[in-house]
Each structure stands twice: as structure tokens, then as C-alpha cells.
Amino acid sequence: MKGYRSSNIGQQFGLMSLLSLISMLLLFYLFYSAFSESFYEEKKQESRDLTTSAVSMIEGFYQLSQNSEMTEVEAQKLALYALESSRSFHDGYYWVNDSHANMVMHPERPDLMGVNLAKVQDINGLYLFSEFVSAAHKGGGWVDYFWTKPGEGREVYHKVSYVALFEPWDWVVGTGVYLDEVEARNDRLFIHSIELIVAAFLLMAFVSIMWARRSTKLIRDLAIKDPLTGLYSRRYLNETGASFISQDQRNENNHLYVLFLDIDRFKQINDSFGHRFGDEVLHEVGNVLLEHTRPEDLCVRYGGEEFVILTLAHQFGSVHRLAERLRAHINALELTENIDLTVSVGIAMRGYEESMISLLNRADQYLYEAKESGRDCVIAEP
Numbered sequence: 001m002k003g004y005r006s007s008n009i010g011q012q013f014g015l016m017s018l019l020s021l022i023s024m025l026l027l028f029y030l031f032y033s034a035f036s037e038s039f040y041e042e043k044k045q046e047s048r049d050l051t052t053s054a055v056s057m058i059e060g061f062y063q064l065s066q067n068s069e070m071t072e073v074e075a076q077k078l079a080l081y082a083l084e085s086s087r088s089f090h091d092g093y094y095w096v097n098d099s100h101a102n103m104v105m106h107p108e109r110p111d112l113m114g115v116n117l118a119k120v121q122d123i124n125g126l127y128l129f130s131e132f133v134s135a136a137h138k139g140g141g142w143v144d145y146f147w148t149k150p151g152e153g154r155e156v157y158h159k160v161s162y163v164a165l166f167e168p169w170d171w172v173v174g175t176g177v178y179l180d181e182v183e184a185r186n187d188r189l190f191i192h193s194i195e196l197i198v199a200a201f202l203l204m205a206f207v208s209i210m211w212a213r214r215s216t217k218l219i220r221d222l223a224i225k226d227p228l229t230g231l232y233s234r235r236y237l238n239e240t241g242a243s244f245i246s247q248d249q250r251n252e253n254n255h256l257y258v259l260f261l262d263i264d265r266f267k268q269i270n271d272s273f274g275h276r277f278g279d280e281v282l283h284e285v286g287n288v289l290l291e292h293t294r295p296e297d298l299c300v301r302y303g304g305e306e307f308v309i310l311t312l313a314h315q316f317g318s319v320h321r322l323a324e325r326l327r328a329h330i331n332a333l334e335l336t337e338n339i340d341l342t343v344s345v346g347i348a349m350r351g352y353e354e355s356m357i358s359l360l361n362r363a364d365q366y367l368y369e370a371k372e373s374g375r376d377c378v379i380a381e382p
Contacts, residue, residue: 043177044142048162050175051140054083054094058166058173068243076169080105083173093150094175099137101129104171108150122146123156136165136172149178226301228279229286237300237308241356244298244310248350251312256350257319259309260363261289261326264342264375266305273336281335285343288329293322308360316349316380323347323378331376342376349381 058079065075083094084107096104101118103109117129122145135141143163146156161176224236248256263269263285270278282305289299289307298310313319323345330343346366350359362381370379 040179043179044160044162047142047160047176048140050092050094051162051164051173054086054173054175055164055166057082058169058171062166062168068246092175092177094173096171096173097129097132098170099133099165099172101133132161132163132172132174136163136174140164143174143176226286229282229301231286231289231299231301231307234300234302237298237302237310240298241310244312245350245356247312253314254312255314255316256359257311257313257316258348258350258359258363259311259319259323259326260302260346260348260360260367261307261309261343262345262367262371263305263330264344264371269339269341273339277336281341284333284335285330285341288326288333292325292329308363316347319347319349320378320380323380327376327378344370344375345378346370347378347380 061070061075061079061082064070065072070078080096083096084105086094093107095106097117098104100116102114102116103112106112118127120128122128124146126145128143128145128147131143131145135143140163142160144158144160147159148154149157158179159176160179161174163172163174165172224233224239225231226233244256248254263281266278266281269281282301285307286299286301289309293299293309293311296312298308300308300310302308309322311319311322327343327345330341333341335341344367346363346369348359348363348366366379366381370377373379
């Protein structure tokens, strides 16, 4: 695994920025089209597109939870936060209720959180949230009704909203427009507002993304990479081992293997040539592991002169051949004329419901047997 597999702040920030940018560009188009002759119909379309964009954004967080990059609860919290925060560039707001008309999120009416609104009616007797649920379950649709405006007391205004269903979480997502405001807006206000918002947003997003990428990469690498070899650290192995076990459990054709490697007589190398040369040996061994493993494999400096590789493979033979290739390439390193660099390797395949600690211990035991067998060899479980 040469890439960063687990969820991290940089990835989440990048996803949020990308979704925000897409929404911003969509709004730019929608604001421009709002000045056409079919003003009312295009404002309805704006409501639909915003809701569709919101559902797509929720889908992005849902996929993160499905990929085990975060829990479903974390994904739902981030999705709701993103929807609520979207008001920075969306002049309305999103709300979310479930299929039983229970309010999940409403930025303007926090008093409605968790309340069942199935019997709420507008001034014409329309059961609003029952209509929202019905329209969403039909594949999405508009609902025409009367509702209060933020900050204007209990007075109601004519409004049209588009709602859609995000089925995995049973969320009905919607946003809409107040029709009395459509005609009140003028070209100059829209044009200047859009120019300022787009310019400020793009500049802020660009600067923020560049800063976040640089900062999170620095922090991430310090936390999970061994600076000498460029391999992942033992701490990172502890954090990501569960994801390899999950992949092993999901795919019956793949098996999780651990290769435990140890540089033979490394203490003698340090004593004879010095610790600086020893560091060079470790660095070169790390390069061999990175160059001759797959991107999806996880290469770890486990400690001192010990290395661990986690790999998923269909057959033991391919793993054994990998170990022999690594042993041969390390032996072929030309660091100095007076050294014959060799490694011993132990291989273990994860058993049914076996923990990562147990798997590592078994691979370590086979490594010990390789040492006892004369070093410079590969020992695997029978």
C-alpha cells in the first residue's frame, strides 16, 4: 500500500471542497438562467437541481462509510453538517426528514428536530410532510404550499420545493423557493453578488486546498511513515490492519498473508561498518520492498531491522514467490564489497477469525524458524 488507505482530514476536506465547488458552479448557472422569460419554471428547476446535488453529496459520504473510511454515524453527521453549511452559497436552506415525517435536520427550525410532522398542514389544509414523503417515494417531485420565512415570524408565504429520497438512510431531502421573492430580485444584485461570491469562493477554495494538502501531507507522513525507509510505521499497521482483515472476510477467493522479514546479522553490520552504513542498508532494503510489491500491499518497518508486508493473494505460491524475489533482490544489493546482505522471511496465512496480533505472531515464529535453519531462507506454515 503505497497510497494512504485510511480516512484522513485531508481527504475529507478535499471531498467537501470538491462538492462545494460543484455546487457553486451549479448555482452560478442556475442564477444566470433565472433571468430568462420562464422565471418561475427555472426557479423550480433550481430547487430540483439543488436537491439532486444534495443527494449526490450525501451519496459521497455514504460511499465513504461503505468503504470503511468512516462509520455510518460519522458519515451522517458530516452529511448533515455539509447540508446545513451550504447556506454560505445557497440563499435558501436544505431540510431533511424521514419517511415517517420525523424531522432530521432543519437549520431554521431546530425546535422541530425529532418531531413527527405528519399532521402539519398549511393554510390550504395540505399535509405538507406527508406530501414531501409521497413525492420523494415517487422518484422525486415538487410540492406547492405555504410556509413561514426565516426571521419573519409566523406569517406564511407561497413556496415551491423539490424533494428527493436518499433510500439507504431513508432521508427525504428538500429545498425550495419563495415565489414572492422571485420577481423582487433584480439583475444588478444577482450579477454583482454572483461575481463576488464566485471569485471569493474560488480564491478561498484554491488557497485552502493548497494549504490543506501541504499541511495534511506533512502531518500524515510524520505520523504514519518511517522517515529512514519511506515505509509505513508500526503505528499505521495497527491502525489499518482491521481493513485488511475486512477485505479478507469479504472475499473468499483472497487470503491475507503476512511476510515477516529480518536482515540477517544486522548487529554485525552496524558494529563493522557503523550506524550510518546500517541506516543506508535499511534505506535500500525499504526501496526493494517498495519497488517489488504491489500498490495495494502494505509495507511496514516493524522495528529495527524487521519489516512486515501485508498482502492479499489467491494462492500461497504467489506469496512464496514474492518472498523469494525480495530475498534475491536484497541479496543482489551492492552496498560494499565486504558484505553479503541476506534476509530471513517467515510467512503466515490468516486463519478463520484470526486476529492481526495472532497472525503477526505466527509469521514472527516462522521467521524465527528461518533464523534457526541457517538464515537467508523463507519459512512458511506447513
